[in-house]
Amino acid sequence: MDIRNKMRKGFAGLQGGLFSSVTKADVGSSFSQMQERGVTMMSWADPFFPDPSTPPHVLRKAMELLESGCMSHYTMPIGNAKLKECFAKQWKDRTHMELDAQRNIIITPGSDSGLLYAMMPFIEPGDEVIVPDPSYPSNFLNPVLLGGKTVSVPLCRENGFHFDLNAFAQAITPRTKMVLLTNPNNPTTTVFTRQELTELSKLIIEHDLVCVCDQAFEDSIFDGREMVSIATLPGMWERTLTVCSISKGMGLSGFRVGYIVADDHIMDVLFGGAVNVLGATGTLQQEAAIAAMEDLSFMDGYIQEYDARRKYAYQKLNEVPGVQMLMPESTFLCWVNVSELGDSTEIMQYLVEHALVACNDGKPYGPSGNGYLRFVLGSCGSRAMMEAAIDRVCSALHDFRR
Numbered sequence: 001m002d003i004r005n006k007m008r009k010g011f012a013g014l015q016g017g018l019f020s021s022v023t024k025a026d027v028g029s030s031f032s033q034m035q036e037r038g039v040t041m042m043s044w045a046d047p048f049f050p051d052p053s054t055p056p057h058v059l060r061k062a063m064e065l066l067e068s069g070c071m072s073h074y075t076m077p078i079g080n081a082k083l084k085e086c087f088a089k090q091w092k093d094r095t096h097m098e099l100d101a102q103r104n105i106i107i108t109p110g111s112d113s114g115l116l117y118a119m120m121p122f123i124e125p126g127d128e129v130i131v132p133d134p135s136y137p138s139n140f141l142n143p144v145l146l147g148g149k150t151v152s153v154p155l156c157r158e159n160g161f162h163f164d165l166n167a168f169a170q171a172i173t174p175r176t177k178m179v180l181l182t183n184p185n186n187p188t189t190t191v192f193t194r195q196e197l198t199e200l201s202k203l204i205i206e207h208d209l210v211c212v213c214d215q216a217f218e219d220s221i222f223d224g225r226e227m228v229s230i231a232t233l234p235g236m237w238e239r240t241l242t243v244c245s246i247s248k249g250m251g252l253s254g255f256r257v258g259y260i261v262a263d264d265h266i267m268d269v270l271f272g273g274a275v276n277v278l279g280a281t282g283t284l285q286q287e288a289a290i291a292a293m294e295d296l297s298f299m300d301g302y303i304q305e306y307d308a309r310r311k312y313a314y315q316k317l318n319e320v321p322g323v324q325m326l327m328p329e330s331t332f333l334c335w336v337n338v339s340e341l342g343d344s345t346e347i348m349q350y351l352v353e354h355a356l357v358a359c360n361d362g363k364p365y366g367p368s369g370n371g372y373l374r375f376v377l378g379s380c381g382s383r384a385m386m387e388a389a390i391d392r393v394c395s396a397l398h399d400f401r402r
């Protein structure tokens, strides 16, 4: 019997590396084997990985809590009420929009599960989900897991990977149910402007669509750019689910705390299914997240660090003939065009062997990711290590060209 024949189509094609090797960063053994070989992991969007980086006040609070012996109990599946107050306050500070913390926020175990949960109530077999290309690989897979179809819409390369609104308009069909955005965008780092989000929201409203917007990288924006939550634009609140996380900007990925912000008519359904789908987020982690939210001053140093790292990578990588990258607008990532040098999969593999650096092939980030590599500049606790890794990449790319 082939048990996969009994599975939903969207799941039957998945491979986790048990029966054949996979090169995905998130499963399989290839990445842990690389780490054992001393390869610098610039493929894992995890600030300062693998070095210790918990802020001291958060670490102290977590130790105290653990010693209290009370952390072995459940928190309500919809999340810790005090933590929700912290997130609602931050939302108000950023958007000037008042939330009801206990009605408009649900805590999730990280934003990956939050993203899928945000889509689950809406996507039925055959529904189409519009996804900008390139974007986060899960955005292409999640609609398919739910029985829907991903429709990718290319971002405008010439315009720094901002929206091509005509392409969005042309992609809408009677089957379109949702627009799935990542803002700021992973991997391109684009921070979508108020104007382009407003234009897109008009299309979304005109065609009566739902919007899921992943804001996992909203904390790390450079050069004074404005971070606009599409949920706050006219007519969007009642049709938008915003998915957030403490993993990236706050560098607390291992805590597994994320949250969804939405109107109470949507949230009533998410609360109703929380125990079935999410279970509950870890009690200790939510309490430690409160400690982090109460003193976010550590994040100032992170943004300065990421700023210095992006400038270093921008200068060094653009000096390599045949290689181009734009200055990152946000995040600790960079998106590098190597298409003049050859196939991106081959180059990624070459860099593991010749530069001892693992990065991501652009192909899983959407059809237009072909010819690109993604580097996580925020990995490594020490800047010197990160710079040395970029230097090795540059020198290997020079040789690859020869």
Ligand SMILES: Cc1ncc(COP(=O)(O)O)c(C=O)c1O
Binding pocket: 045, 109, 110, 111, 112, 113, 136, 182, 186, 214, 216, 217, 244, 245, 246, 247, 253, 257, 258
């Ligand atoms: C754009 C984006 N969204 C969401 C996630 C998931 O993050 P987490 O589940 O740690 O919140 C990631 C992780 O890489 C990401 O890059």
